[in-house]
Amino acid sequence: MQSSSSESGADFEQLKKRWTALVKHFKDDPRVARLLNTRLGRYLSSHSFVALTALMFCAMAAVPVGLFVTFAVVTMMISAVGFVFCEAFLLFVGGLALLWVLSGIALFAIVASAVVNVLHVTTFSLLNRYYPHLTKKGVSEGEKTECETSTEKDSKAN
Incomplete structure (x- = not known):
């Protein structure tokens, strides 16, 4: 062990x-x-939570925005041939679809970064509690850990 x-x-x-x-x-x-x-x-x-949320949103939004720009360029080329009304309708539908996708990505980025931050805090709290020698602060010589002081209190109570 x-x-x-x-x-x-x-x-x-x-x-x-x-x-x-x-x-x-x-x-x-x-x-x-x-x-x-x-x-x-x-x-x-x-503000690391905001930074992580913004980074995740930008990374995940790149593909839908790129696809939408490609879609817009293609529909403009089609409209140059004469489909003006079709282009306006398709751009409107595409814009609404992009709005929903980006809203979903923003919500996912917030939830995912919250989960990552909770895992980060929990992991390092557990490491500090059970393995204080692994952290930079550690336990100084002569100091007692919380576990040692609680066992002393229990033995004095008995």
Whole structure:
């Protein structure tokens, strides 16, 4: 049991080092630094839930918007041949379809980022509680964990 805990701790540390190196690489990029120094960049840096929601929405909205633009160009080419009324109707229907798809994607992005954030908070809370030596803060020498202090209280009560 102890060896699997140390293996998972080593894996966690290795994953943390790779993640830290990747984040440092992105932050060192001058274009990213220039973006993070803007008002919007500072806001998104301090509000990770909003940033994750916006990122997921933009990534998932690219395909429907691209398809709609392609659809619009094709219908304009058809209208050049003489189908003006058909184009207006098709663009209206396509615009309504795009509105519904983007609304659904926005709702999904909000729900998915909420789930990811809940999992993130839960995972790190559990790690801090049961494996404090894996976190940066850890338990200092001489300090007692919450588990140790609660067992002392129980033994004093008996």
